[in-house]
Amino acid sequence: MAQYSTGQMDIGVYGMAVMGSNLALNIADHGFKVAVFNRSPEQTQQFAAEHPHENIEPFYTLEDFVHSLKKPRRVVLMVQAGRPVDLVIEALLGIMETGDVIIDGGNSFFQDTIRRTKQVEEKGLHYFGMGVSGGEKGARFGPALMPGGSAALYDSIRPIVESIAAHVDGEPCCAYIGADGAGHYVKMVHNGIEYADMQLIAETYLILKHVGGLSNERIGAIFHEWNGGELRSYLIGITADIFAEQDEETGKALVDLIVDRAGQKGTGRWTSLEALTRGVDLSMISAACNARVLSNLTEERRHAAQVMTGPPAAEIVVDENFIERVRRSLYTAKIVAYAQGFSLYRAAKEEFGWSLDFGKIASIFRAGCIIQAEFLQRITDAYEREPNLKNLMFDEFFLSSINRNMESLRSTVCLAVQCGVPIPAFSAAMQYIDALRSGQLGANLIQAQRDYFGAHTFERTDKAGAFHHVWQEHYT
Secondary structure (H helix, E strand, O other), X not given: OOOOOOOOEOEEEEOOOHHHHHHHHHHHHOOOOEEEEOOOHHHHHXXXXXXXXXXXXXXXXXXXXXXXXXXXXXXXXOOOOOHHHHHHHHHHHOOOOOOOEEEEOOOOOHHHHHHHHHHHHHOOOEEEEEEEEOHHHHHHHOXXXXXXXXXXXXHHOHHHHHHHOOEEXXXXXXXXXXXOOHHHHHHHHHHHHHHHHHHHHHHHHHHHHHHOOOOHHHHHHHHHHHOOOOOOEHHHHHHHHHHHOEOOOOOOEHHHHOOOOOOOOOHHHHHHHHHHHHOOOOHHHHHHHHHHHHHOOHHHHHHHHHHOOOOOOOOOOOOHHHHHHHHHHHHHHHHHHHHHHHHHHHHHHHHHOOOOOHHHHHHHOOOOOOOOEOHHXXXXXXXXXXXXXXXXXXXXXXXXXHHHHHHHHHHHHHHHHHOOOOOHHHXXXXXXXXXXXXXXXXXXXXXXXXXXXXXXXXXXXXXXXOEOOOOOOOOO
């Protein structure tokens, strides 16, 4: 490793865990001189020993790390979200100078990013909240990046972030998102969509296995085949790989040896709560979060299986038509999940005044991130045709897909319910479509109930205004 003097490094990466270390290597591979630092010197030493690189220099005090950077200094934080980010910022503000830039590349909550932006800018420095998606491999070889902060200062980080991002057709999967917390907001909703996408795939597995009675080998082959068509995506591809994996110790399918419960780090839950705040229906993402919660009720599930009656056995014809209906159902439900997520983007644009470009956001997701899929080009095309599209499902391409596949989705949901197979995300997709196209949702009765017990008033169909009725007790 070369030794660089004070003020010679192009950028600093604070945090040498998996994501930080791989991002540092990615930046260095693109010709930038990278200073690296970790709160624990041992971790910095280990990284430097395991990954010697001519463009990387380790530092063991925060002062040396900061002073090694060219002015205006740029530091990327790759530390655990929450209080650790605040502590690092406090420390950096004591050393960095006016005009320097702090970039938070972790999964920070967007409201924290808004607060931190104000805090840092009051000190004369600049702050970017940058969503980073793609996991370990993405960070190393090309993630999807969602930087949010000052538009005027984006050029100060553009050469680095756009060069290290994944590329599709020569274009980086990175673009300026909007002010203050916009970058982390977009990443949050990305993760929410990811939750729904993963849940749909898990439910598809349950349908194929427990309704169709198919073997793991056959299911893996089906996912592999689907990954060659309109469902082609990172998640479908790795799912096929998972079903092909054997446990070295037992020789059994590894997926069958994994405990049937899943955790969550919070971004899906944040998305669901934010949707409730904005008044946006994100039922599929909420269903995915709830499914993970329920998966952890191990004792309750075991007890319920013993005391609750299930449905009688059903005679199911499992043929290529059955598999095709499931495929069509998955594709249609996937459209709904993305439509819900982008509806939240639309609401956030209005609420926070962010200049969100929905087509550009979709194009960022085409590679490098967990939800990367060819499907996303269709979303970009939709917003290029109509930038103010109220709901992605109303785009001509997606609308025709939904109408063409509606029967398959409905029959798949009904079949799973008939067989007692839990499919909360598929059901939520079907219910969302039915609710959206329905002329009546029963909300008139809810208005009447609220007026009856709380005098909350109601609206009428035949004249404007708010009305209250003195309701009579007809039944005792």
